[in-house]
Amino acid sequence: xxxxxxxxxxxxxxxxxxxEGKKPQTTEVIKTWSRRSSIAxxxxxxxxxxxNGKTHIEVxxxxxxxxxxxxxxxxxxxxxxxGGKMQKEMETKAKEAEIAAAQAAKTAGDAAKKK
Numbered sequence: 001x002x003x004x005x006x007x008x009x010x011x012x013x014x015x016x017x018x019x020e021g022k023k024p025q026t027t028e029v030i031k032t033w034s035r036r037s038s039i040a041x042x043x044x045x046x047x048x049x050x051x052n053g054k055t056h057i058e059v060x061x062x063x064x065x066x067x068x069x070x071x072x073x074x075x076x077x078x079x080x081x082x083g084g085k086m087q088k089e090m091e092t093k094a095k096e097a098e099i100a101a102a103q104a105a106k107t108a109g110d111a112a113k114k115k
Contacts, residue, residue, distance in 0.1 A: 009038035009067070019046055031056050035071030050074035 003010065012034040019030065024045025031049040044063055049056030050070045057074040065073070081087070 009040070010036065011040050012037045016040075016042070019043060022046075029056070029058055032070065035069065035074065037070050039065045039068055039070060041066050052076045 012032070015030075015032055015034055015037055018032075019027075019042065027046060029047045029049045031051070033051045035050060039061055041063075043061045044066065046061055048059045048061065048070060050059050050073065051057075052074045053076050059070065059073045
């Protein structure tokens with residue numbers, strides 16, 4: 001366990017001040033850099049812009065998220081894809097199949113209009 005039960009969960013004081021006295025439905029995105037803050041029950045319904053090192057990713061807090069950290073919902077690494085020759089071949093085949101299906105649907109639609 002990362003934190004003792006005596007201390008309780010860590011929630012940044014600045015973050016609590018930002019949501020204090022506001023209603024979740026009327027407020028816009030609240031920007032924060034505090035990824036280590038735990039999500040408290042008072043935060044449910046608010047939209048937070050959690051910084052991932054480059055941009056702020058919008059996170060709508062729900063009841064299921066209580067107890068988790070804000071940083072868990074704002075990934076810092078972007079998966080591009082696994083590459084290679086095989087992957088490119090598979091992608092081109094998929095695109096060709098998609099184009100062929102679109103053309104077939106178009107010709108079927110044109111034939112139905114002529115009738």
